[in-house]
Amino acid sequence: MILPIYAYGQPVLKKVAEPIAADYPDLAQFIADMWETMEEANGVGLAAPQVGRSIRLFVVDSGPMQDEGKEGEGIRQVFINAEIIEEAGADCSYAEGCLSIPDITGDVVRPEQVTIEYEDEHFVTHTSTFTGMNARVVQHEYDHIEGILFTEHLKPLKKRLVKRKLEKIRRGDIELKYRMKFVR
Template identity: 40%
Template sequence: MINQNLEIAQVGNPILRQQAQWVTDITDEKLQQFIDTLLTTAMDAKGVGIAAPQVSQSYRLFIVCSHPNPRYPDAPLMEPTVMINPRLVSHSEEIIKGWEGCLSVPGVRGLVPRYQTITVEYLDRYGRLHQQEFTNFVARIFQHELDHLNGILFIDRVKNSENLLYNEPKK
């Protein structure tokens, strides 16, 4: 069976403002197929992360897939990582502002404050618990995607309109 990409929900879609539901059965075949399709969708969209609510599914699940691309040329390269029921365990006191965009908010970038270093826990697609520390850009991706699971968009975290850029030019 060929995976088809999922439609990415755009700002204004109510699912982007809802709390996502905890995943209770990781072994469910439909969930596993959804994960495969979400991975394909993220890669084809050239995103560095994507959360289930962005494709209209209320699961506490996202993928972090940092890689250099036209939107983030300095992004570190990492294997796409499925994170189920993720949570922030601890964070540094240091907060750094950085430019973010979102597949669900096209044409807009914002200067968003995020923790520099975070410790997180999540289940992988096989139900194994992981605890990891992330810094810099990957920490930013995790926090951005975790916000999606809580109905928060990056534009909600921008302190003032001077920290927004519109009509992001194509590179």
């Protein structure tokens, strides 16, 4: 089932999400719904807060973000109860966007490598290191479960330039490309 994506301004997007246990109700269906919702919106990642649940879960499919011919280097996986252990490498800038903040992009500086501990959909614990675009997508989605939006990483001038657009999104005064839920 395609879920509505919560738009900028929804309080759930600013909360630090709660860990979950293996007995979380209807988890397998919720994960399937998240994949379907992300794909319908042409996203490469989606965090549970973006569909209204303040839980530490996100999905990533970074294949479409890889350079042409290197799509197979992307990752497609579920992250539950994730915690970043280490960020390393040079800081890299890249124009990010977000399904909760449509039609706005901005350069975000992030470390080129991240090591993260998480559980998969079977609650098996993993510690993985990601680099390049995989690291960027994981860090972006991780920010969501920490209550951080990519716009908070923008330089002050860019923040001022997008302020009016953000307010339009908050009000729902935008052309919809996928199902969304706004503050009304």
